[in-house]
Amino acid sequence: xxxxxxxxxxxxxxxxxxxxxxYSSYVSSKLETGDMPDIYSTKAYAPRQMDLSDKLIDMxxxxxxxxxxxxxxxxxxxxxxxxxxxxxxxxxxxxxxYLCNILDTDFLNTINGRYWQNDFLQGNKNISNSPExxxxxxxxxxxxxxxxxxxxxxxxxxxNTKMIMAEGNTLFLLGTVNNFSGTDTEDEFDFMPFxxxxxxxxxxxxxxxxxxxLNKKLEENGNEQKLEDALHVMEIISTVDGMCxxxxxxxxxxxxxxxxxxxxxxxxxxxxxxxxxxxxxAPLIYDGWEDLSAGVGEKMLSFMKGECSASDVAAExxxxxxxxxxxxxxxxxxxxxxIEKTDCAxxxxxxxxxxxxxxxxxxxxxxxxxxxxxxxxxxxxxxxxLYAIPITEQExxxxxxxxWTGTIQTATLTGARIEELAETGFDKFGDGEHLFPYTLVTxxxxxxxxxxxxxxxxxxxxxxxxxxxxxxxxGIVGLTVCEEYLSQFDTFSASDIVWE
Numbered sequence: 001x002x003x004x005x006x007x008x009x010x011x012x013x014x015x016x017x018x019x020x021x022x023y024s025s026y027v028s029s030k031l032e033t034g035d036m037p038d039i040y041s042t043k044a045y046a047p048r049q050m051d052l053s054d055k056l057i058d059m060x061x062x063x064x065x066x067x068x069x070x071x072x073x074x075x076x077x078x079x080x081x082x083x084x085x086x087x088x089x090x091x092x093x094x095x096x097x098y099l100c101n102i103l104d105t106d107f108l109n110t111i112n113g114r115y116w117q118n119d120f121l122q123g124n125k126n127i128s129n130s131p132e133x134x135x136x137x138x139x140x141x142x143x144x145x146x147x148x149x150x151x152x153x154x155x156x157x158x159x160n161t162k163m164i165m166a167e168g169n170t171l172f173l174l175g176t177v178n179n180f181s182g183t184d185t186e187d188e189f190d191f192m193p194f195x196x197x198x199x200x201x202x203x204x205x206x207x208x209x210x211x212x213x214l215n216k217k218l219e220e221n222g223n224e225q226k227l228e229d230a231l232h233v234m235e236i237i238s239t240v241d242g243m244c245x246x247x248x249x250x251x252x253x254x255x256x257x258x259x260x261x262x263x264x265x266x267x268x269x270x271x272x273x274x275x276x277x278x279x280x281x282a283p284l285i286y287d288g289w290e291d292l293s294a295g296v297g298e299k300m301l302s303f304m305k306g307e308c309s310a311s312d313v314a315a316e317x318x319x320x321x322x323x324x325x326x327x328x329x330x331x332x333x334x335x336x337x338x339i340e341k342t343d344c345a346x347x348x349x350x351x352x353x354x355x356x357x358x359x360x361x362x363x364x365x366x367x368x369x370x371x372x373x374x375x376x377x378x379x380x381x382x383x384x385x386l387y388a389i390p391i392t393e394q395e396x397x398x399x400x401x402x403x404w405t406g407t408i409q410t411a412t413l414t415g416a417r418i419e420e421l422a423e424t425g426f427d428k429f430g431d432g433e434h435l436f437p438y439t440l441v442t443x444x445x446x447x448x449x450x451x452x453x454x455x456x457x458x459x460x461x462x463x464x465x466x467x468x469x470x471x472x473x474x475g476i477v478g479l480t481v482c483e484e485y486l487s488q489f490d491t492f493s494a495s496d497i498v499w500e
Contacts (some may be wrong), residue, residue: 003236003245011229017368020383021403024290025394029387031055035338038230040213044290045084047076052083057214059085062231064238072257076211084211085234087243088254099300099313102143104203105196107136121289123325126318133314140303140310142197148172151305165189191272204272209254210246212237290394291323291330294404331390332486336493339386341365342439343494344399345459348382348482349441350499352408352457355481356474360448361441362418363401364426364460369434378428378436380460391486393479401459402478411458411469416450426460436460443499 004011016037018026027042029035031052040056058081059065065073065082076084100108107113116133119125127133143149153161153173165173166185172192193202214234218227236242243256255261255269255276263270299316302308323330339347342365349361364381381401389395397403413421418440425435438460442448461471489496 003242004233007236008229008232011232013233015368017366017377018383019366019377019379020398021400021406022394022398026384026398028290029384029389029395029398032389033338033387035387036215038215038218038226039233040215042084042211042213043209045076045086045208045211047078047083052078052213053081055216056083057216057219058083059214059234062234064231064235067238067258067260069257069259084213085238086208086257087210087212087237087246088208088256099140099296101194101203101205102139103136104205105194105201106139107132109201109203120321121324123321126321127314128318137310137314139197140313144304144306148195149304151301191268193272193275202275204275289324291392292317292320294393295320330392332392332396332483333489333492334390335386335388336491337388339492339494339497341382341385343497344384344386345382345439346441347386347485347497348399348401348459348478349439349457350497351481351485352459352476352478353441353499354485355476356408356410356457357455358410358457359454360418360443360446361457362421362438362459363441363457364436364438367436371429371434376429376434378426378460380428381426381436382439382459386492391492393483396482396486397479400478400482404479406478408474408476408478408481409458409461409471410455410474411461411465411471412453413456413465413469414450415448415452415454417468418454418456419448419450421465427462427464428460430462430464441499 004013020026024043027040028044030037031040031042034055036055060077060080060082065085068085072086073082076082076086103109108117112132116125116130127137140149152170153164161173162184164170166187168185168187173189191204193204196202212234214227214230217223218230237246238258240256240258240261243258244254255263263273269276296313296316299308299313303310303313345363345365349363352363353359353361364378366378366381366383369376382399383401384399386395386399393404400406402408422438422440425437427435448454456469458465458469458471461469465471486492
């Protein structure tokens, strides 16, 4: 934002905050419903598989494309059109990705393997009728047999796994962490590719963390000035400084697809530069596979712990293939109109409070702040609306404060304190300035007595509130509660959000 203001003082930017657990689903819902900002960003894009011509502007004729590497432009070209530009690339992990990344050292990353992926997504092939894939699954056994896959880390917390690695008794870490510092350990660390059996097809997995495009509505009559402003913003973004400013990460944490970008000498990626230039890279497999990622990912984590076999993982993939064409069995309800964040906070409060047998609820939402040049957002609150589409686990986890596995927390507070918090908000940073709004959720016709003590579900509690309210973890998974609640409704709208 500062870079834009330096050159174009007249342009006003409004940032829509999101720091939830399922960004991919959130931006996918915005794209599907057309409820997009002027400048749209996403993490997943498959050119030639997704027709975006009626959603986003073709940017192929604009001068700022000259800043990009030809190779990277080819990656996003759709029959000559450019609807999304990739901005940042990293090298990731996690259950579903572990599976795909390891198989990318074998058949999956060959030309025939790419064809197989497309056939699988179309429902024409699976593992059981593909000898190459059945053989490739044996690679998983080899990784586990030599100890490279195991259950020694913390599957829910990368920081905890990182600190186990920092103790110095572990050879390698499989995860998303790459930012060891001198305060963590005196040891030095480096990137390791996903290893093939003989080393000839090792693979670093390229994950594009941000694509950027322009809303097609900017080309409508009356939006000429907004289009001009948006193009100026894209001009700034299409510079090294602009792309670095898009991320809260340090420059060394990302690779940038511009001609004049050089990997810094102190970057964690510098040591792999030759391998990247020589093509030892495979694209992250995710787009189009979303409905399989949770179930197959959990099965892969079970395999890593020694709880099932590689054939069980293969069977899980084949069993869930039908969800790629029809996931209606996983639809909990259909939202008939957009439900805004405040109403979603009320929905969460009702669901959680009823499940935890609480008297009422305080549910925070998100805002955009910057602190010391970095973004500062709320990861503990409701993140986004529910859009007018069929609602699956993907849409719920995008909105929900607890994501997939988080649990409901309660505090014991007086009525006066609850009303005070509802007025001031969630003081996440303890500075009394960067506050996130609470929605106070109570049963209908409920009167709060100032001197009475209540059990309150709380989504987002400062350290002070956690201590004074003797915060408790109920152990109840928020996602399960929300899924069960929404399952009561064939269709759902804001008018159905009632606590009787």
